[in-house]
Amino acid sequence: MLVNILAPIFVFAVIVLIHEGGHFLMAKLTGMKVEEFAVGFGPKLGGIKRGETLYSLRAIPLGGFNRIAGMDSSDKNDDPRAFVNRPVWARLLVIAAGSVFNVLLAFFIFVFAFLYAGYQTFPDLPVVGGVLSGTSAEKQGIEKGDTILTVAGQKVDTWTDIGKITKTLDTRIVPVTVSHEGEEKTLTIMMTDGDNGRPLIGISPYLEHHDV
Missing domain, CATH: 2.30.42.10 (PDZ domain)
Known part of the structure; x- marks a missing residue:
């Protein structure tokens, strides 16, 4: 069925988007310049700019990506807010944030499922x-x-x-x-x-x- 194909794609897209959201938020918190936060990949369908960041929507709805100034090691960037010019601790936090957000997502899904579904016990009755x-x-x-x-x-x-x-x-x-x-x-x-x-x-x- 179509839903069996689309459901895993949707779950994968959400996981990637949450992962990139972690990088994005930590980059902002540590004072880095985020040039673009995109939902999806491929050709750009549209976007809106807020401050220095372009929030864009892409044609292929599979996750998303960040474009952080100076994150490409080949970039020559003198901006003090560029990734390559930030302290090591800040760069490490940004790199780790994606995985941390995925762990938090898994934790909240587990808690929600536990609260919603409840739990079962074995009373050892002959029933x-x-x-x-x-x-x-x-x-x-x-x-x-x-x-x-x-x-x-x-x-x-x-x-x-x-x-x-x-x-x-x-x-x-x-x-x-x-x-x-x-x-x-x-x-x-x-x-x-x-x-x-x-x-x-x-x-x-x-x-x-x-x-x-």
């Missing part, structure tokens, strides 16, 4: 949070929200108990008793192999969601 598609558990009718009461005739009090029981069994065909909407039923489940080779019923645990 089904999901059923693996195509497994015997799904075919036999185990559903999300069911409570596992027994596995192979052994009482289950926690989700951890399920793993302990299945690990000791020498058969892949297991009777599982569940409570579904208050009704108990015993199902015969053919266990499947997990990634580590251990037998699994084909269900995942219930996780509690917490808002921040």
